Amino acid sequence: MKGGVFLKPAILIVGVYVFLKIVLPLFTAPLPASLIFLYLALTTTGIVIFATLSGPSTDAFFGPIVRFLTGEGQGGAAQGARIAVLLLFPVLVGWQTYTSTAPSDQPPAENRTIHPAPPGEYTGLSNPVPNTPENVMTGKGLYAAFCSPCHGGNFDGKGPASRGFNPPPANFSDPTTIAMLQESYLFWRIKKGGVGLPIEGMPWKSAMPRWEVELPDEWIWKIIMGEYDGAHQKPRTWE
Template sequence: MVSYFAILVATRGWRMSSRMMVAGALLVGCLGLSGCTGRDILAMRKRPEATQPAGGPAAPAPPFKGPAVAATTDYPKDANAPRPLPPPEFASLKNPLQPTPDTLAKGKALYDANCAVCHGPTGLGNGTAAGVLKPPPANFTTPIHGQLPDGYWFWRLSKGGGVPPFSAAGSGMPPWESALSAEQRWLVILYEHTFQPK
């Protein structure tokens, strides 16, 4: 591993490699603190049941009553607490894509590659990294998630946990606007909607 970083320093310069070293050190530190090793992660990927909570899937949340979003500055206290209104530039956004076999397959591929590690393969918020995240990742199967407007989903996926009230709660959700195109984010959102109970 050290030789890889030494090569980066020599070929790409200190700036790029220092970022990668810091990111690598943080990842190794988080995994070490959680008692998780590289072998553990590979084993979990080969055994889907390893990402399921003990005793099977989580029990569904009680039915949601009330507005899905509200003029609040509080971090949601539980699965059914109203979420804060998205900023005006996101509030009226509508997903321009329709759920088709093709768009859902593309959304699933993006979700599996970028989101499942935290939110879990079935959207329960129980991915392999979820145990070290406080607050825990969102559970997309809760009734409130089915009622959130498209603009809210796009805002949260684009800006991540670095916006109030999520930043104050220490959300580890990364902003995806620089890693995924707008179309890719909408594809992920289409797929995330499939986690809602029918």
């Protein structure tokens, strides 16, 4: 069982790392590195507590470590490994210090709220235009003329004019955009445009035109119908 004392903990730590880094992101969003570090630290702590539950297990766990670190009765490869570890530890500490204190040349992180709250007067409005095939068709035509250059003929946010804009135009076929918004929200966003956003939406960066100066409300409501139909999405409702 020599060496086996560390084999299981090593397998456990590597297993936890692989699970957090590779397996879990298959089902959900990738974990931030700081959280993975925290889980690995907890796993290591758990292993140490488990290994020191009894006197003999403590000896079995720490004995080889102590012998390794003190170099007691070691020679050849073991002695080389010991020196490598003793050199590596200060180097890693130095590297960690460097990465946390070296001046950063990264631009400041931006926490832009993509769908900030609309002003009160734009909540709960219902589309006054009847949802008829003709109106949907008209809406799609208006969309093609006014919106598709940025938001794309396929409603995917990849229109020919989209490339230079940061943030990029919304992708309506993505279930996290218009599918989770109400029609009244879209009415506000189209009517007031990027400059109508509150500060958390960073209005100074948005290329979305303020369509109220060019399009009548009725056209905007028809465009909304055309957008949902074309992107195969349904507006969010209270029910």
